[in-house]
Amino acid sequence: MSNGPVALLASQEIEVLARDVIAEAQAGRKQAAWGKLQPLRKAQVWQPEAAMALLGVVYERCLSRESAIEVLSEVAHSHDQDFQILSALGRCLEAVSDIDDLNAPPPNDSVFHTIVEKLDGLAKIHEGRPQQEPILEGLATAARMLARQRDAIAESSHRKLAEINPQKSAYHYNLGLYYKTRGRFAEGVTSNRTAASLASEVFESYEWNLGICATGSGNAAVALDVWKRMGHAIEMGRFGLPEGRYPQCKVKLAERPLAERTSELDDPGAEETIWIERLSPCHGVIRSVPYQNLGVGYGDVILIDGAPITYHTYGEVQIPVFPHLATLLRRNYQVFDFAGTQETARQLADISAELDEDAVVYSHSESFRTLCANCWRDPDLDHDQHEEVSKHVVTGRIAAPPGIAPARLMDLIDGGIAKRERCHLYAPDLCAAAGLTARERIDRRRYALLTGN
Helix, strand or coil, X not given: CCCCCCCCCCHHHHHHHHHHHHHHHHCCCHHHXXXXXXXHHHHXXXXXXXXXXXXXXXXXXXXXXXXXXXXXXXXXXXXXXCXXXXXXXXXXXXHHCCCCCCCCCCCCCHHHHHHHXXXXXXXXXXXXXXXXXXXXXXXXXXXXCCCCCCHHHHHHHHHHHHHHCCCCHHHXXXXXXXXXXXCCHHHHHHHHHHHHHXXXXXXXXXXXXXXXXXXXXXXXXXXXXXXXXXXXXXXXXXXXXEEECCCCEEEEEECCCHHHCCCCCCCXXXXXXXXXXXXXXXXXXXXXXXXXXXXXXXXXXXXXXXXXXXXXXXXXXXXXXXXXXXXXXXXXXXXXXXXXEECCCCXXXXXXXXXXXXXXXXXXXXXXEEEEHHHHHCCCCCCCXXXXXXXXXXXXXXXXXXXCCHXXXXXXXXXXXXXXXXXXXXXXXXXXXXXXXXXXXXXXXXXXXXXXX
């Protein structure tokens, strides 16, 4: 952006430009909005009023993330000692973060770190002065947006705000929000209850976060009270927590959710979108067997956040996809890979209905594949001429509670296979766990043939 001399803008011109930019953006014309923004970008170098107008545009999410980051970086460079502008800029960093994707890694844009450093220094300079409060507001937001990188600064800033102005409910709510995203659910309950007691009206966001924190901390009585107060048909149920009847939903499961990670290992690791049996507004049981080893899996009880990341469409139905907040209970199910063939769709998956307890044959893929029939009969033979045959191939995983003996699980699956025509399942690791050594060797060859592994 050129720093050459330009004519200063009158206050009314700044106001009109900002209003026009916001109107264009809200009408879906972000390119036009970007064009109308250019006079403000030029003027902000010399005019703090123009800089504040730009921050207002960013705060309203009127620009693409890349454009917004560019604007924020320019403003930070031009006004690197102005506590009012830097404080507002800190608050704007939430508008350029995907806060619904709770487990995203920390942003790598330098402006986040720059603003935290600037505001942290200004907060120390202005300690005990009126300027400290707005500085801490910007600092608390900016530090919280950096995932687990600046937790000490984020927590300290949120706590100091609640001490400076203890009657402001929003400060206690924001502290509770911080505690929730860091897995400190009991402290989140305390802060959210304080926020609610100070609020002049009932805020749904306060109720949601109190219910989530209460569930996460195992405070079932408080969680039940919140959900009933919000009109949910819910009572005490499994796992000592409230339970009602809710539609199934999906969760973006993370190997390292934000609430369970550290500053040294501050990324979500492997992620996978799975189905859960939703038991309350904020928790449920995993009902997919993940492809990957995430440290959490089928049958485990997880806590989810209240704001969906996105929606997945199935026909005319939209299914919300929530972020994985924390794992409440790991039930240590046994998991065994399998491959098999079937005559019709879901033959193997339907065996789940005949298994004990909560065991499941979970299909990850069902495909139509051409195989060599001779090798299919005996993969140890090397044939000059191959006879081809088509097979409906299925790969997936078997999951079963730890109390089911592998031999018993194998017998149940064999019983289900026997009831189905031209249906086969090969699970070498399950055979090994059941002590079926000879069968393991056969299953391992068949498994390799079907999967190519």
